[in-house]
Amino acid sequence: MVCLGNICRSPMAELMLRDAADAAGLSGVHVESAGVSAEVGEPATPHTVTVLEEHGIDGSRHVARQLTELMLANADLVLVATESVRRRVLTYENADEQKVRLMLDDVDLDDPWGMSLETYRSTARQLAPAIDELVAGMRSSS
Numbered sequence: 001m002v003c004l005g006n007i008c009r010s011p012m013a014e015l016m017l018r019d020a021a022d023a024a025g026l027s028g029v030h031v032e033s034a035g036v037s038a039e040v041g042e043p044a045t046p047h048t049v050t051v052l053e054e055h056g057i058d059g060s061r062h063v064a065r066q067l068t069e070l071m072l073a074n075a076d077l078v079l080v081a082t083e084s085v086r087r088r089v090l091t092y093e094n095a096d097e098q099k100v101r102l103m104l105d106d107v108d109l110d111d112p113w114g115m116s117l118e119t120y121r122s123t124a125r126q127l128a129p130a131i132d133e134l135v136a137g138m139r140s141s142s
Contacts, residue, residue, distance in 0.1 A: 003081035006035030006064035034067035047120040082108040
Protein backbone atom coordinates (compact mmCIF):
# COMPACT_ATOMS: atom_id res chain seq x y z
CA MET A 1 0.00 0.00 0.00
CA VAL A 2 1.59 3.28 -1.11
CA CYS A 3 0.56 6.92 -0.76
CA LEU A 4 2.53 10.14 -0.31
CA GLY A 5 3.43 10.55 3.36
CA ASN A 6 2.51 7.09 4.74
CA ILE A 7 0.60 8.65 7.64
CA CYS A 8 -3.04 8.51 6.42
CA ARG A 9 -4.21 6.48 3.43
CA SER A 10 -1.60 3.75 3.06
CA PRO A 11 -1.40 2.84 6.75
CA MET A 12 -5.20 2.80 6.91
CA ALA A 13 -5.31 0.51 3.86
CA GLU A 14 -2.46 -1.66 5.17
CA LEU A 15 -4.01 -2.26 8.56
CA MET A 16 -7.55 -2.72 7.24
CA LEU A 17 -6.32 -5.29 4.69
CA ARG A 18 -4.18 -7.10 7.25
CA ASP A 19 -7.15 -7.27 9.63
CA ALA A 20 -9.51 -8.52 6.88
CA ALA A 21 -6.99 -11.14 5.70
CA ASP A 22 -6.51 -12.38 9.27
CA ALA A 23 -10.28 -12.56 9.79
CA ALA A 24 -10.56 -14.59 6.57
CA GLY A 25 -7.91 -17.02 7.77
CA LEU A 26 -5.37 -15.97 5.15
CA SER A 27 -2.29 -16.43 7.31
CA GLY A 28 0.22 -16.28 4.45
CA VAL A 29 -0.65 -12.72 3.44
CA HIS A 30 2.01 -10.11 4.22
CA VAL A 31 0.88 -6.48 3.96
CA GLU A 32 2.98 -3.37 4.45
CA SER A 33 2.83 0.29 3.52
CA ALA A 34 5.16 3.10 2.57
CA GLY A 35 5.17 6.54 1.02
CA VAL A 36 6.84 8.03 -2.03
CA SER A 37 7.47 11.20 0.02
CA ALA A 38 7.18 9.60 3.43
CA GLU A 39 7.25 11.51 6.66
CA VAL A 40 9.78 8.95 7.86
CA GLY A 41 9.48 8.07 11.53
CA GLU A 42 6.17 9.87 12.04
CA PRO A 43 3.14 8.07 13.46
CA ALA A 44 -0.17 7.78 11.66
CA THR A 45 -2.25 10.92 12.10
CA PRO A 46 -4.53 11.01 15.14
CA HIS A 47 -7.61 10.83 12.89
CA THR A 48 -6.18 7.76 11.12
CA VAL A 49 -5.68 6.06 14.48
CA THR A 50 -9.21 7.04 15.59
CA VAL A 51 -10.86 5.69 12.44
CA LEU A 52 -8.89 2.46 12.69
CA GLU A 53 -9.92 2.12 16.36
CA GLU A 54 -13.55 2.54 15.25
CA HIS A 55 -12.96 -0.56 13.10
CA GLY A 56 -11.36 -2.46 15.99
CA ILE A 57 -7.84 -2.03 14.61
CA ASP A 58 -4.85 -0.68 16.53
CA GLY A 59 -2.99 1.86 14.39
CA SER A 60 -1.03 3.42 17.23
CA ARG A 61 2.22 1.60 16.43
CA HIS A 62 2.45 2.65 12.79
CA VAL A 63 5.64 4.46 11.82
CA ALA A 64 5.94 6.07 8.39
CA ARG A 65 8.60 4.80 6.03
CA GLN A 66 9.88 5.57 2.58
CA LEU A 67 9.16 3.24 -0.33
CA THR A 68 12.30 1.44 -1.47
CA GLU A 69 13.31 -0.48 -4.56
CA LEU A 70 13.74 -3.61 -2.42
CA MET A 71 10.12 -3.36 -1.25
CA LEU A 72 8.98 -3.17 -4.86
CA ALA A 73 11.18 -6.10 -5.89
CA ASN A 74 9.67 -8.25 -3.11
CA ALA A 75 6.04 -7.25 -3.67
CA ASP A 76 3.52 -9.40 -5.50
CA LEU A 77 1.13 -6.45 -5.76
CA VAL A 78 1.58 -2.72 -5.17
CA LEU A 79 -1.60 -0.76 -4.52
CA VAL A 80 -1.30 3.01 -4.74
CA ALA A 81 -3.62 5.78 -3.60
CA THR A 82 -3.58 7.89 -6.77
CA GLU A 83 -2.51 7.92 -10.38
CA SER A 84 0.20 10.48 -9.59
CA VAL A 85 1.60 8.16 -6.89
CA ARG A 86 1.46 5.29 -9.41
CA ARG A 87 3.52 7.32 -11.88
CA ARG A 88 6.09 8.08 -9.18
CA VAL A 89 6.29 4.43 -8.14
CA LEU A 90 6.92 3.44 -11.75
CA THR A 91 10.08 5.58 -11.76
CA TYR A 92 11.69 3.21 -9.24
CA GLU A 93 14.14 0.73 -10.74
CA ASN A 94 12.32 -2.39 -9.53
CA ALA A 95 8.80 -1.20 -10.34
CA ASP A 96 6.80 -3.64 -12.44
CA GLU A 97 3.95 -1.89 -14.21
CA GLN A 98 1.93 -5.11 -14.16
CA LYS A 99 2.01 -5.18 -10.35
CA VAL A 100 1.27 -1.48 -9.66
CA ARG A 101 -2.37 -0.47 -9.60
CA LEU A 102 -4.75 1.90 -7.89
CA MET A 103 -6.29 0.88 -4.56
CA LEU A 104 -9.70 1.82 -5.93
CA ASP A 105 -9.28 0.31 -9.42
CA ASP A 106 -9.68 3.41 -11.60
CA VAL A 107 -10.36 6.17 -9.06
CA ASP A 108 -7.95 8.21 -6.94
CA LEU A 109 -8.35 7.88 -3.18
CA ASP A 110 -8.67 11.43 -1.84
CA ASP A 111 -6.04 12.50 0.67
CA PRO A 112 -7.71 13.22 4.03
CA TRP A 113 -4.59 14.83 5.52
CA GLY A 114 -5.49 17.97 7.46
CA MET A 115 -9.20 17.37 7.02
CA SER A 116 -11.98 16.49 9.47
CA LEU A 117 -12.47 13.17 11.20
CA GLU A 118 -15.49 12.60 8.94
CA THR A 119 -13.22 12.89 5.89
CA TYR A 120 -11.01 10.14 7.33
CA ARG A 121 -14.11 8.03 7.92
CA SER A 122 -15.03 8.59 4.29
CA THR A 123 -11.59 7.33 3.27
CA ALA A 124 -12.15 4.14 5.27
CA ARG A 125 -15.59 3.71 3.68
CA GLN A 126 -14.00 4.04 0.23
CA LEU A 127 -11.34 1.47 1.09
CA ALA A 128 -13.64 -1.14 2.65
CA PRO A 129 -15.19 -2.57 -0.55
CA ALA A 130 -11.82 -2.64 -2.33
CA ILE A 131 -10.31 -4.54 0.60
CA ASP A 132 -13.25 -6.96 0.67
CA GLU A 133 -12.72 -7.60 -3.04
CA LEU A 134 -8.98 -8.22 -2.54
CA VAL A 135 -9.63 -10.66 0.29
CA ALA A 136 -12.29 -12.48 -1.73
CA GLY A 137 -9.81 -12.80 -4.62
CA MET A 138 -7.12 -14.13 -2.31
CA ARG A 139 -9.51 -16.65 -0.78
CA SER A 140 -10.58 -17.96 -4.18
CA SER A 141 -6.99 -18.34 -5.36
CA SER A 142 -5.75 -20.15 -2.23
